[in-house]
Amino acid sequence: MTAAIAIIALGWTINAKAQFKTPEPSQAEMTSLNQLGEVLARVNGKPVPATAVFPMFAPDREFPLTMVAPRLKLAVDRELISQEAAELGLDKNPEYLNQIAVAEFPLAMQSRRLLVRLYMQTIPELNEQVKFENPTAAEIDAYLAENPDKFTQLPVQVRRTMAKTRIIQAKQDKRGLVGEWLKKRLAKVQFTVDGKEIPGALIEEAVTAGRTAVLLPAIKDMVVNREVEKRGIDADAIETNTELLTLMLSGSVVEAGGEKVTLGDIPQFERLAADLAASKPMPAIVFKVLSDLVVAADARENGIDEDPGYLERQRQVDQRLNARRADILGEVYYAQQGMGADAIEVTDAEAEDDYNWYRKQFRIPEPSNKQRVIISIHKRLETKRMESIRGPHLAELRAAAEIEYLIDMPE
Numbered sequence: 001m002t003a004a005i006a007i008i009a010l011g012w013t014i015n016a017k018a019q020f021k022t023p024e025p026s027q028a029e030m031t032s033l034n035q036l037g038e039v040l041a042r043v044n045g046k047p048v049p050a051t052a053v054f055p056m057f058a059p060d061r062e063f064p065l066t067m068v069a070p071r072l073k074l075a076v077d078r079e080l081i082s083q084e085a086a087e088l089g090l091d092k093n094p095e096y097l098n099q100i101a102v103a104e105f106p107l108a109m110q111s112r113r114l115l116v117r118l119y120m121q122t123i124p125e126l127n128e129q130v131k132f133e134n135p136t137a138a139e140i141d142a143y144l145a146e147n148p149d150k151f152t153q154l155p156v157q158v159r160r161t162m163a164k165t166r167i168i169q170a171k172q173d174k175r176g177l178v179g180e181w182l183k184k185r186l187a188k189v190q191f192t193v194d195g196k197e198i199p200g201a202l203i204e205e206a207v208t209a210g211r212t213a214v215l216l217p218a219i220k221d222m223v224v225n226r227e228v229e230k231r232g233i234d235a236d237a238i239e240t241n242t243e244l245l246t247l248m249l250s251g252s253v254v255e256a257g258g259e260k261v262t263l264g265d266i267p268q269f270e271r272l273a274a275d276l277a278a279s280k281p282m283p284a285i286v287f288k289v290l291s292d293l294v295v296a297a298d299a300r301e302n303g304i305d306e307d308p309g310y311l312e313r314q315r316q317v318d319q320r321l322n323a324r325r326a327d328i329l330g331e332v333y334y335a336q337q338g339m340g341a342d343a344i345e346v347t348d349a350e351a352e353d354d355y356n357w358y359r360k361q362f363r364i365p366e367p368s369n370k371q372r373v374i375i376s377i378h379k380r381l382e383t384k385r386m387e388s389i390r391g392p393h394l395a396e397l398r399a400a401a402e403i404e405y406l407i408d409m410p411e
Contacts, residue, residue, distance in 0.1 A: 030062040040072055042404040043079040048072070052079075052326075055319035058312075061152075069409050078326045080397045085333040096332045103324045106267045107317050109289060111310075112296040117165050118307050119299035126177050127168070135167040143167055158309045165309070182291060183207045189257035189294055193219050196226070198254075206287045213272075215287040219263075220276050223248055239277060246273035254286070259293035334390060344386045351378040 033050045041048040053075045057063070082091075090096060120126050135143070143163045144151060150166075151159045183204055191198040198218065206214040224238050227248060238244055250264030250273070263269055266289060275282045299305065305314075334340050354377050358364060367373055 029065045031065045031068065032062050033057055033059045036068065036407065040068075040405070040407055041076055042402075042406070043076055044083060044402050046079065046083070048075050048079050051319045052322065055323045056316045068407065072405070072407075072409070076403060077394055077398075078323075078330060080394070080401055081330040081333050082326050084397065085329045088333070088336065090332050090336060091329060093332055096329055099328045099332075100325055101265065102267075103328065104321060105265050107321055109267075109292070111314055111317055112292045114310055114313055115296045115299045115304055116292050118310055119295060119302065119304045120178065120181075121165060121168060122302065122304070123181065126181055135164050139167060140164055158312050161309050179207055179210070182295075185298075186256075186291060186294065190255075191290070192255045193222055194226075194252050196222060198222070206284065207291075209284065211284055213282045213284045213286070215284065215290070216272060216282070217276065219252065219254065219286070220245070220249060223252055242274045242277040245277050246270055249273055249276075254290060256290045257294050257297070259290070259297060261289055261293065337393070339386075339389050339393065341382075341386070344382050344389070346378055346381045346385060348374075348378070351381060354381060 033054060036050050038049055039047040040050050040053055051057075053068070053071045054063075085091060140160050140163045143166065144159060147163075147166075151162065186203050186207065187200060189203075191200075191203055198215075202215065202218050220239070224235050224245075227233055227238060228235050238248065246269075250262075250269065252263050253260055254263060263286065266272070266285060268285075272282055272285065304310065331340065335342070351374050355370075355374055359366070
């Protein structure tokens with residue numbers, strides 16, 4: 001092992017140009033999903049699509065051909081494990097289903113947010129005042145250049161449309177047009193928590209407050225008051241007890257115009273409840289989820305869910321979710337086989353020993369970020385140990401399976 005590799009393993013940074021000469025993109029052989037084809041392998045007759053190997057990649061996005069083989073092998077292993085897990089009925093396991101629900105919620109939030117943005121472009125009162133300021137080609141070019149990470153996963157043909165959408169919404173937000181429109185729209189909607197109506201004035205206040213949470217603290221007061229009346233519990237005893245408050249609020253169902261959400265399903269709700277108990281300010285996540293549910297339903301009624309940009313984004317979300325489902329199912333399977341993450345143990349002493357060995361072997365000075373390096377080593381040792389335990393099991397599954405690669409694979 002060279003000193004450069006040892007330094008990388010320990011977590012120190014080095015000047016990559018001084019150690020390796022990376023081929024220029026023009027020198028590397030490139031490919032894309034369009035060139036590879038729809039199906040790259042079959043496992044026991046079941047296809048492994050290119051989108052499972054490269055989820056979230058646009059069909060025309062180019063990448064080095066050398067990426068294909070290692071990713072395809074991982075996708076084949078994932079499919080093998082998924083098939084084994086399904087045979088054991090683990091795809092109906094409550095733990096698996098609960099983790100899937102947790103994974104789905106934030107992705108659904110992203111999809112609704114996009115649907116809402118697209119719908120708002122079709123509302124005359126939001127757009128008539130900004131029509132004469134529609135983004136120019138130069139503005140769109142500049143926005144794409146300044147925000148490359150937001151668009152690299154989208155096909156080239158829809159990037160400009162999505163950039164235009166974001167620019168227009170920024171103009172609408174700046175003029176307060178969206179807030180006024182949203183007040184009018186939500187005034188027609190009844191909001192309830194566990195069947196009890198939330199005052200309309202409170203919803204209007206939540207719109208005006210923008211990113212600052214108004215609705216969730218009010219919901220907390222309603223739920224606490226209900227429990228005080230019902231059980232005779234002291235309000236302060238509930239409000240300052242994070243665990244009790246979280247338990248009470250997590251099961252509460254908030255409804256807006258027929259659209260429902262259980263508070264406990266919202267990402268990071270436990271953190272929000274802890275902030276409530278500590279009387280800390282928090283973002284208006286709950287209100288944003290509810291208002292997006294209402295407006296997204298309007299969008300679907302008006303056919304906005306057929307917009308090409310939305311459909312492409314939804315395709316990517318579905319691919320990402322499918323990959324996440326397979327990963328979660330795999331972990332549930334390994335846990336059932338006694339090879340889960342909990343079965344992998346690396347002590348702090350082992351990580352420290354590894355750290356000291358590398359430092360002594362390669363005469364590396366003490367880093368200023370030693371604790372971060374130790375954590376990195378700890379994770380690396382866990383991964384290595386996990387591979388050593390799961391590797392033989394995977395080899396047995398591969399040997400017993402019918403695996404057919406539909407592209408040339410290096411030996």
